[in-house]
Amino acid sequence: MFAGPTVPGEDRRNGVSVAAQADPDRWWFGIGEETADHEEDGARAQITQQYVWGITADAAQRSIWWGTVGNVTGSGFATVAPDFADSGLGVPLKPWDDPDNVTVEFSASYNAVHGVPPTMGPVGDAVPAQVWQYDIGTGVTVERTPTEQQCPVLRDVAGLRAAGALGDVVLIGGIETTTEGGAQAGGTVVLLAYRASDGEFLGWRRFPQWNNIKNFIVAGGRLYFGVALAQSEDGITGSVQRLRSPADPFEFEEVGRLGNQPTYFTVHRDRLITGTWAGAGSEEHTGVYLSPPLHRLGPQASDEWRLVFSAAQLFPDPITARSMVSFAVTSFGGWVYATFGIPSIEPSFTRHLAAHPEIPRETIPDLALAYLKSSPAGVVYRIKDPGEVNQQVELLYGEERYWVYEPGGVGWALRDNLLHQKPRFGGGGFGDRWNDYVGWGAAVFRGKLYVRATTRPAARAGSCSSSPPAARSRAGWIASHGC
Numbered sequence: 049m050f051a052g053p054t055v056p057g058e059d060r061r062n063g064v065s066v067a068a069q070a071d072p073d074r075w076w077f078g079i080g081e082e083t084a085d086h087e088e089d090g091a092r093a094q095i096t097q098q099y100v101w102g103i104t105a106d107a108a109q110r111s112i113w114w115g116t117v118g119n120v121t122g123s124g125f126a127t128v129a130p131d132f133a134d135s136g137l138g139v140p141l142k143p144w145d146d147p148d149n150v151t152v153e154f155s156a157s158y159n160a161v162h163g164v165p166p167t168m169g170p171v172g173d174a175v176p177a178q179v180w181q182y183d184i185g186t187g188v189t190v191e192r193t194p195t196e197q198q199c200p201v202l203r204d205v206a207g208l209r210a211a212g213a214l215g216d217v218v219l220i221g222g223i224e225t226t227t228e229g230g231a232q233a234g235g236t237v238v239l240l241a242y243r244a245s246d247g248e249f250l251g252w253r254r255f256p257q258w259n260n261i262k263n264f265i266v267a268g269g270r271l272y273f274g275v276a277l278a279q280s281e282d283g284i285t286g287s288v289q290r291l292r293s294p295a296d297p298f299e300f301e302e303v304g305r306l307g308n309q310p311t312y313f314t315v316h317r318d319r320l321i322t323g324t325w326a327g328a329g330s331e332e333h334t335g336v337y338l339s340p341p342l343h344r345l346g347p348q349a350s351d352e353w354r355l356v357f358s359a360a361q362l363f364p365d366p367i368t369a370r371s372m373v374s375f376a377v378t379s380f381g382g383w384v385y386a387t388f389g390i391p392s393i394e395p396s397f398t399r400h401l402a403a404h405p406e407i408p409r410e411t412i413p414d415l416a417l418a419y420l421k422s423s424p425a426g427v428v429y430r431i432k433d434p435g436e437v438n439q440q441v442e443l444l445y446g447e448e449r450y451w452v453y454e455p456g457g458v459g460w461a462l463r464d465n466l467l468h469q470k471p472r473f474g475g476g477g478f479g480d481r482w483n484d485y486v487g488w489g490a491a492v493f494r495g496k497l498y499v500r501a502t503t504r505p506a507a508r509a510g511s512c513s514s515s516p517p518a519a520r521s522r523a524g525w526i527a528s529h530g531c
Contacts (some may be wrong), residue, residue: 115208211263285327
């Protein structure tokens with residue numbers, strides 16, 4: 049959790065008006081100590097609601113709704129701990145306290161020791177998620193988190209990851225904590241429903257058959273979203289769901305059955321496009337799926353979605369390809385822009401170490417070298433005519449050659465990417481080697497495509513138009529605006 053306090057205001061450096069900002073919500077005495085909900089002597093103010101996760105505008109465009117996830121650093125480390133254990137590096141779950149930045153307690157927190165939800169084992173920094181509404185016209189922000197009487201299961205929800213709206217209904221999707229990690233790791237899905245016009249809470253529903261939810265999209269006047277299945281069904285680990293009618297906000301039908309979990313969506317030439325994350329038990333590489341035409345979407349065509357491009361068609365190293373996820377997909381200028389990235393400091397790094405015990409790991413330089421060679425920077429590419437016989441795939445930001453680990457004494461070797469292309473505009477991560485988290489959101493605004501990237505010191509967010517501006521180098525065409 050972050051140290052406070054902070055005050056809403058203008059970010060003049062970036063020309064951004066801050067509409068709402070989290071305030072200190074608890075006071076902390078030390079690792080393992082019970083916190084207070086009000087200021088006390090000897091306690092340090094903390095902000096637990098660090099992250100706006102699911103966010104949407106209502107259908108009338110009068111207000112913005114969002115759900116939060118708290119203390120993401122601790123939950124994130126807890127999520128990757130199993131991979132670190134498998135690699136032989138040990139489990140990086142030792143508590144630390146940085147008064148100027150982040151304090152993490154893991155299983156040593158008071159809430160974890162005493163079984164206070166939504167904490168669970170090593171996920172000791174989880175706190176209940178919140179719902180907020182911002183009125184665009186008045187500039188007023190109102191908390192809409194349901195009470196425990198209204199939604200008793202919300203105390204088990206560590207994060208509200210997805211939000212969407214149709215008619216006068218707003219849906220917000222949350223994820224329960226599991227022992228495998230925080231909300232980032234997935235868990236049983238809980239949906240909350242609100243009436244947009246007056247903010248009234250309409251109810252909730254728990255869906256144990258789903259174990260993750262990412263994004264909603266409105267297409268052809270219907271509301272769609274993607275989930276991971278709690279159990280694989282003959283190689284199917286992901287599902288696209290559609291709201292039957294806003295009259296019943298918890299009645300859905302399955303219109304897509306995918307080999308992996310659908311995440312981000314876009315509409316392209318009367319079809320849905322979605323990128324995927326690996327589902328539980330999936331044997332399929334992540335990539336980009338194409339739906340049937342919108343007028344045919346329905347339960348009868350749920351098996352007609354097609355994987356049109358995957359990480360296995362770009363990355364020559366099989367472990368690296370398996371570790372990639374597909375982030376944002378966006379229709380723009382006749383192409384579908386898509387991304388690949390690694391969602392944390394693992395899994396490619398730790399999976400290489402687990403699969404190849406002979407990789408040197410005795411020293412920090414050994415580990416740094418293994419990380420650099422196993423975990424490439426994020427990739428941006430685009431697809432024209434997806435699913436057609438004349439489909440084109442063009443690498444925009446990435447590497448002409450990627451590292452491959454070849455056992456039998458060969459070790460690390462550079463091999464051409466499987467598209468056999470030079471990137472059109474620059475290296476991976478918009479030219480920043482450490483930027484492996486490319487595409488956590490994208491949007492078209494005023495004729496440019498903006499791609500969100502990691503907020504590290506040298507990381508960039510990107511924008512692009514249908515042709516590179518003459519005044520800019522091609523390498524700066526997409527990566528043109530600092531984030």
